[in-house]
Amino acid sequence: MTDLNKLYKQQVLAHNKTPHNYGEPDHWTHHAEGLNAICGDQVHVYLNIEDDVIKAAHFAGDSCAISMASASMMTELIAEKTTFEALHLFAAFKQMMSAEGLDQAETVLGDVACLVSVKKFPSRIKSALLCWYALNAAIHGQATTTTE
Amino acid sequence: MLREAFPCLHQQVNGKDLVYFDNAATAMRPQVVIDAVNDYYCHNNANIHRGVHCLSGRATDLYEQARGSLARLINAPSPDNLIFVRGCTEGVNLVAQTFVRERLQPGDEILISHLEHHSNIVPWQILCQQTGARLKVIPMNERGELVLDQLDELMTERTKFMSVIHVSNALGTINPVKELVAKAHAKDIPVMVDGAQATPHLKVDVQDIGCDFYTVSGHKMYGPTGSGVLYGKATHLESMPPYHGGGEMISKVTFEETVYNKVPAKFEAGTPNIAGGIGLGAAAEFILDVGIEAIAEREDVLKLYTEQALKTVKGLRILGEAAHKSPVFSFLIDGIHPHDIGTIIDHHGVAIRTGHHCTMPIFQFFDVPGSCRASLAFYNTEQEVDILVESLNQAKAMFS
Numbered sequence: 001m002t003d004l005n006k007l008y009k010q011q012v013l014a015h016n017k018t019p020h021n022y023g024e025p026d027h028w029t030h031h032a033e034g035l036n037a038i039c040g041d042q043v044h045v046y047l048n049i050e051d052d053v054i055k056a057a058h059f060a061g062d063s064c065a066i067s068m069a070s071a072s073m074m075t076e077l078i079a080e081k082t083t084f085e086a087l088h089l090f091a092a093f094k095q096m097m098s099a100e101g102l103d104q105a106e107t108v109l110g111d112v113a114c115l116v117s118v119k120k121f122p123s124r125i126k127s128a129l130l131c132w133y134a135l136n137a138a139i140h141g142q143a144t145t146t147t148e
Numbered sequence: 149m150l151r152e153a154f155p156c157l158h159q160q161v162n163g164k165d166l167v168y169f170d171n172a173a174t175a176m177r178p179q180v181v182i183d184a185v186n187d188y189y190c191h192n193n194a195n196i197h198r199g200v201h202c203l204s205g206r207a208t209d210l211y212e213q214a215r216g217s218l219a220r221l222i223n224a225p226s227p228d229n230l231i232f233v234r235g236c237t238e239g240v241n242l243v244a245q246t247f248v249r250e251r252l253q254p255g256d257e258i259l260i261s262h263l264e265h266h267s268n269i270v271p272w273q274i275l276c277q278q279t280g281a282r283l284k285v286i287p288m289n290e291r292g293e294l295v296l297d298q299l300d301e302l303m304t305e306r307t308k309f310m311s312v313i314h315v316s317n318a319l320g321t322i323n324p325v326k327e328l329v330a331k332a333h334a335k336d337i338p339v340m341v342d343g344a345q346a347t348p349h350l351k352v353d354v355q356d357i358g359c360d361f362y363t364v365s366g367h368k369m370y371g372p373t374g375s376g377v378l379y380g381k382a383t384h385l386e387s388m389p390p391y392h393g394g395g396e397m398i399s400k401v402t403f404e405e406t407v408y409n410k411v412p413a414k415f416e417a418g419t420p421n422i423a424g425g426i427g428l429g430a431a432a433e434f435i436l437d438v439g440i441e442a443i444a445e446r447e448d449v450l451k452l453y454t455e456q457a458l459k460t461v462k463g464l465r466i467l468g469e470a471a472h473k474s475p476v477f478s479f480l481i482d483g484i485h486p487h488d489i490g491t492i493i494d495h496h497g498v499a500i501r502t503g504h505h506c507t508m509p510i511f512q513f514f515d516v517p518g519s520c521r522a523s524l525a526f527y528n529t530e531q532e533v534d535i536l537v538e539s540l541n542q543a544k545a546m547f548s
Contacts, residue, residue: 003495004491004492004495008488008492008547013546013547016547017483038503038504039502039503039518040485040486040504040517040518041487042517062485062517063485063487064485064486064487064488065484065485065488065547121491123491124487124491127487
């Protein structure tokens, strides 16, 4: 498989075409917007946090396939996790996408680990990271964030 | 063939022959420009306008010859009408702060257009904050052309300056700048034209256009980055205060007072981008040698071919279809974000730009976050356009 096919693997294309947990929910307690103005990626993350547990996570926005798939998979992964666990996953994802990398990423991040292929396209790493930074911002009560 | 004169075009990226369609971001440089920069550093390296020694004399001559070449390119009355600047951005800021600022009272108006690059919006917003003036905008239509019906109402007695882009970097629209200048001058409104995207593609004659100021960007017209010139009418340049204070722009300095140098040195404080200026002069000579008419003719053929070719891609929408435009194509493909298209076709060796192209208000008008932009130059080929179309179809297949 070429690097390009690894980047746009079926899993990514499927999440892009039919994103999970997409759209602003009726009820949410925490929200942040991730905006990469130069490339045009925009992701809103909506969390419903009860007793420090993320009961539901949704996202909305207009983004490239990498950003959409990353957000779709992230919202699935963090549901029913405590905010502490979610922040741990944020740190793990960031590490996976860094030069250092993350051992046994699949054990920690599940399906999300497939996005490691984005590392072959350095200009696109910021797209994959955007929803995670928005998650981090939402948990910490910041309104906006960017990865540019 | 002239294409051979551009060394950077001849390479492979991602295992494919490079197809360079990002000319509106920055053009390639011909070998004569690279040689001019290289020769200055290798054989004539010295500061200008201040040494009695041989090299300084040579460097000064080359720099001033470059000013003369630029004056010929845009038909300025004299080389002294041209100030070397870093690019159009600096030219706009210079005029805003040294010519327009002192003319403004709170409530006065500055007129720009919906097609402006951020560099011809933000300096005016800063000026408005400094003076209490207001920014007004000439609207555009769905085709990406300026709507001139309301011009009489937009140009009021409070309008103290107008600044408009000659050729849109995002959509390619060529604006009727001569007509705009005539209408503004009828109401005593001075006008600046941002020519960043014009000099590489069109015959520019500042005296025919009649504008008060005109900006030229070096790197868009096959010259070095960080180079450019600002044209100004002599009476304006004489009356304007300096922009930057420092060396070179003075004729006498004591601790009590400073007597400024004559125009254009008055506006050229400090050691300038000497190599860049000399390289830009070589770029102007290159365009004069090839002939801007020949360049425009070739680009018209390429433009029509590209338009037809892009229209064969199902689901592709071109933004901006002005009757008069340069070979710039902003487009969207249903269901694929521009960023993904950019990455996929880069894998086929095709370089385009994706995003808002420093013209966010244009994309707010079309209600999209950005676009793909293929911007061509005369050295591009029909075969390269075919490769673009093939790579776009592959992107579509991938996302189908």
